[in-house]
Amino acid sequence: MTYLFISKNTKQQTDHLIQFVSTLLEKDITSIQETPDIHILDRREENSIGIEDVKDFVKEMIFKPFGASKQIAIIYEAEKLTTQAQNSFLKTLEESGDDTIYILCVDNEKNVLPTIYSRSKPIYIKQGVLEAATKVKPPILDQDLVEQFGYVDSISKDKVECLKLLTDIEEYFRVELENEIKNDNINSSKAISEQLKYIQETRNKINSNCNKKLVLEALLLFLNA
Template sequence: MLASILITGGDAQKRQAKALLKATDFLGDKTENNPDFFLIKEETSIKIAQIRELKGKVSLKPFSAKAIVVVISEADKMTLPAQNSLLKILEEPPQSSRIILTAPGPKTLLPTIVSRCQIIHLSDETKIDQEILNSQFSILNSLLSASPGQKILLVEKYSRNQEQALAFCQNQLLFLRELLHQKTYNPKPIYHQISLNIAQIARMMRSLQKSLILLKNNVNPRLLIENLLISYPN
């Protein structure tokens, strides 16, 4: 099995969500504040200096996880020198490291990089990733059974920064859309353990949509997620 993974298809947010789930599997732990996890993500371009720095990180032994895990989000933003530098790492990857790349498609990267990766192609955006749905089911199920005090304790887990709060709201909205579809059209819904009725689901979806708009306008993520979780029915 190849030590590196390339995730293609879907949209950028969905690719990164899949990459972080894979990273969690390799780490055997969460990615947040994990000394064995590194994320490279840039709005414009990823430079060769960042990849050279990465070489030193992946050569280390894991601090506490099963492996050193690196996610290069939207790896197609790497400059050509950066891609060539990454290729040298992929040619002889350290045994205790895993590198996960995301990109719109394999043609956006050097063929020699692609050939050294296991490719995971996501379905079209209209098709739901079952792994993400199952994860969000567990989260929502826990939140619905939590007391107001327990919800407050969970706030930090989903609101350390704007990006994390956005991902939480987007993934919850994704799951609730699927739940609404199942409860409307499926007499035996997969997620029957969640006892929300259609009106409750619709209200929660509206709250999440408003939350996404507010987050994009730089509202404090912690306060927003706190108010959102308290509004969830028990």
């Protein structure tokens, strides 16, 4: 998972970053620099962040988390990433596992490539408050199970439509997760994280040519439990 932490106020950005990371790791963090499962790329004194900087940083992330269920990679002033560095970093973002979270601190979301932005979840800091992006709830989530199964049956032969449904559901739950994290709702955050994990497993099964109807029905049963 990748977040864009967006603010022109670097002090507010740093203060809220500690709060945000504490919620993600489910423990109080007083110093980002002294936490073993937090990795930092800090080139705030430099004019740019190059491809070799990114490659060296990514090497730090190949190991499993040390003392938490997740490890977090933070890049300060990520708007300084060169185009070459961003393109190199993109593959890492696409292949990162559920136990790795990337946070790119930027002054403006327009200062990263569209391909980076599309794979990230923006978190805005406005007037000292975290504001997650909003996402419309997919209609299927407001239906009863019979209606849901009927819709799945109607699209089950179309892989593209099945994957689109998964993406819509996933994006909705990711925004829900961000809102729960913002409000320090640990239990709800854990539950939504499990739902997102199941959605990803469902996508993997569909891409592996499993029975699309059955795996989508199983997902809906899980979400309705």
